[in-house]
Amino acid sequence: MFKKIQEWFDERIGLTELINEFNGERIPARGGWAYTFGSLLAFLFIIQVVTGMFLLFYYVPYFPMARNSTYFLKHHVLMGNIVLGIHLWGAFTMIFILLVHMSRVYFSGSYKKPREMQWVAGMVLFSVVVILGLTGYMLVGNENSWWTINVLDNVASHVPLIGGFIRILVKGGTETSVLTMQHIFAIHVWLLPIVVIMFIPIHIFLVRKTGEQGMALEYKNSKLPDDDVNKWKHADATVPFFPDQLFKDMIVALGVFAVIYFLAVYYGAAIGPMYRPLALNFAPEADWYFLANEELLKYFPGHGLIIFSTFLVPSLGFAILFALPFIDRGHERSPFKRPAATVLGILFLLLLVYLTLIGGEPKAPATV
Amino acid sequence: MTKSSEDSPSRRTFMTVVIGLISAVIGVAVAIPILGEILSPLFKKRDIVWAELGKIDDLKKIEPLTPKFVPVYFRVKEGWTINTLPRQVVVVKDITGKLYFFSNQCTHLGCPLHWIAARQKFLCPCHGGMFNVLGKVVGGPPPRPLYQWVHKVNSGKVLIQNKFIDNPKDRGI
Ligand code: FES
Numbered sequence: 001m002f003k004k005i006q007e008w009f010d011e012r013i014g015l016t017e018l019i020n021e022f023n024g025e026r027i028p029a030r031g032g033w034a035y036t037f038g039s040l041l042a043f044l045f046i047i048q049v050v051t052g053m054f055l056l057f058y059y060v061p062y063f064p065m066a067r068n069s070t071y072f073l074k075h076h077v078l079m080g081n082i083v084l085g086i087h088l089w090g091a092f093t094m095i096f097i098l099l100v101h102m103s104r105v106y107f108s109g110s111y112k113k114p115r116e117m118q119w120v121a122g123m124v125l126f127s128v129v130v131i132l133g134l135t136g137y138m139l140v141g142n143e144n145s146w147w148t149i150n151v152l153d154n155v156a157s158h159v160p161l162i163g164g165f166i167r168i169l170v171k172g173g174t175e176t177s178v179l180t181m182q183h184i185f186a187i188h189v190w191l192l193p194i195v196v197i198m199f200i201p202i203h204i205f206l207v208r209k210t211g212e213q214g215m216a217l218e219y220k221n222s223k224l225p226d227d228d229v230n231k232w233k234h235a236d237a238t239v240p241f242f243p244d245q246l247f248k249d250m251i252v253a254l255g256v257f258a259v260i261y262f263l264a265v266y267y268g269a270a271i272g273p274m275y276r277p278l279a280l281n282f283a284p285e286a287d288w289y290f291l292a293n294e295e296l297l298k299y300f301p302g303h304g305l306i307i308f309s310t311f312l313v314p315s316l317g318f319a320i321l322f323a324l325p326f327i328d329r330g331h332e333r334s335p336f337k338r339p340a341a342t343v344l345g346i347l348f349l350l351l352l353v354y355l356t357l358i359g360g361e362p363k364a365p366a367t368v
Numbered sequence: 369m370t371k372s373s374e375d376s377p378s379r380r381t382f383m384t385v386v387i388g389l390i391s392a393v394i395g396v397a398v399a400i401p402i403l404g405e406i407l408s409p410l411f412k413k414r415d416i417v418w419a420e421l422g423k424i425d426d427l428k429k430i431e432p433l434t435p436k437f438v439p440v441y442f443r444v445k446e447g448w449t450i451n452t453l454p455r456q457v458v459v460v461k462d463i464t465g466k467l468y469f470f471s472n473q474c475t476h477l478g479c480p481l482h483w484i485a486a487r488q489k490f491l492c493p494c495h496g497g498m499f500n501v502l503g504k505v506v507g508g509p510p511p512r513p514l515y516q517w518v519h520k521v522n523s524g525k526v527l528i529q530n531k532f533i534d535n536p537k538d539r540g541i
Contacts, residue, residue, distance in 0.1 A: 147478075147479060147480070150473075150477075150478045151478055151479060151494065153478075154477040154478045154539055154540075157537060157539055163537075164537050164538070168409050168410055169406065169407070169409060169410065171409070172409055172447070173409050173412065173446055173447060174409070174412070174414040174446070174538070175414075175444060175446050175451070175453060177446040177447065177449075177451050177453075178446060178447045178448075178449055178451070179409070179446065179447040182447075276454075277453070277454050277455060277456075278439050278454045278455070278456055279480055280437055280456070280480070280482070280483075281482055282480055282493070283479075283482075283493030283494075284479055284480075284493065294494075294495070297476070297477065297494075297509065298495040298508070298509060300509060301508060301510075301511075302509070302511055303511035303512060304511075305509075306476070306509065306511045309509070310477075
């Protein structure tokens with residue numbers, strides 16, 4: 001029966017060949033588990049798209065109503081809390097796994113020639129996902145959303161020359177109001193997801209194009225020097241993507257999804273109080289992945305320095321990350337053979353963790 | 369008969385150029401109105417209105433150097449709606465009896481300030497900005513003293529405009 005169906009399709013569109021082409025890619029064998037983060041991210045993104053689509057059945061992007069429609073979705077829609085919870089915890093997980101994936105690629109030198117463009121495509125995805133997180137935070141329409149919109153608009157207004165315009169454009173007007181929410185909504189549910197949907201295939205296509213290029217430990221038997229491009233094309237052992245690698249991918253996906261599901265059902269998504277521009281004792285808080293940046297804002301006081309924390313340091317950091325494969329052009333890939341890069345990477349991660357931890361400390365001044 | 373591009377290289381060039389031109393024309397024709405739509409907010413003026421704060425005689429009676437938070441409600445046009453923007457006006461009387469009308473938004477990035485009576489200071493919960501009761505920065509990252517609302521007194525009533533004095537970039541609000 002199946003054979004017949006398969007033959008019917010093969011005759012017309014060569015289905016079997018197509019499937020073999022997709023599934024047959026050979027993956028270096030030793031690093032198996034370390035290569036699962038990429039597909040995990042694709043999986044998480046699909047979860048976000050699916051849950052997000054169905055949140056739209058109830059959500060209203062209108063400032064006074066946004067928070068109440070989210071509240072309704074959580075408390076009065078059958079299992080709405082689970083869908084909302086998966087969307088929130090899935091987003092957090094996605095950002096976290098992105099950092100893990102990037103660290104893995106960084107420390108194993110996998111961004112080096114010929115994979116430069118792949119790193120750049122990945123950085124586009126990273127930037128977009130972070131903005132997706134921020135805009136999602138704003139869409140809830142609660143007190144934190146309101147202040148986040150205002151604070152980030154003010155940050156944007158510090159871009160030299162065009163800052164004021166940028167602020168008005170992202171707000172969609174001069175006040176934080178209906179048009180602001182509408183713009184953020186359009187960006188969060190349509191514009192940025194489309195960018196992600198375009199760049200994931202590019203990212204994957206480039207992987208196929210450049211071939212295996214695994215971590216240094218895949219090439220122990222190779223006699224070739226590190227700067228020989230041929231060395232990185234022939235790992236000591238490889239396995240086919242299907243089923244060997246996908247098997248590992250799916251196990252990881254299941255494990256991570258189970259955690260997300262548990263968090264969604266058990267903790268759910270906190271919605272928080274309605275925004276009150278008149279609040280006298282409210283301390284706005286950023287999401288955890290933004291705390292490091294938030295902490296940075298404290299260290300540049302006064303009129304002359306404010307541009308460092310709002311514009312120069314973040315954009316320089318991003319520029320360096322984007323250009324990483326063009327800055328670090330050495331041929332060594334093993335983290336042990338390029339100590340400078342490894343130590344810098346570790347220091348950067350430690351700084352990130354440190355800033356996040358102290359940025360997360362309660363900031364509301366004690367009301368004595 | 370039209371020749372195929374394989375017969376003549378110049379034919380090939382011609383076709384390539386036409387394909388490019390058609391794409392460019394369509395692209396530009398779509399991009400221009402979209403750009404207009406995106407940039408449209410830049411051409412809208414902010415709706416500036418007056419809102420009533422209270423009687424000047426009542427405000428004059430407040431304790432000196434003790435801020436009083438009074439809400440105002442601006443009715444402004446925004447998009448297709450008329451919205452009420454509730455905002456805090458921090459009224460402060462100095463020792464000479466002069467009244468100040470501050471905004472409660474931090475001049476750093478706009479978080480809502482807390483008045484800490486015991487320390488006689490406004491503290492910002494976001495990045496630790498500090499202002500004294502007369503709006504001067506006394507600590508933290510804020511680049512300038514507190515914003516002051518544009519205001520006027522009209523037949524005994526204080527009117528507040530949704531605009532800050534000396535704020536060329538319209539930050540805050
Ligand atoms: S917003 Fe007040 S210190 Fe940054």
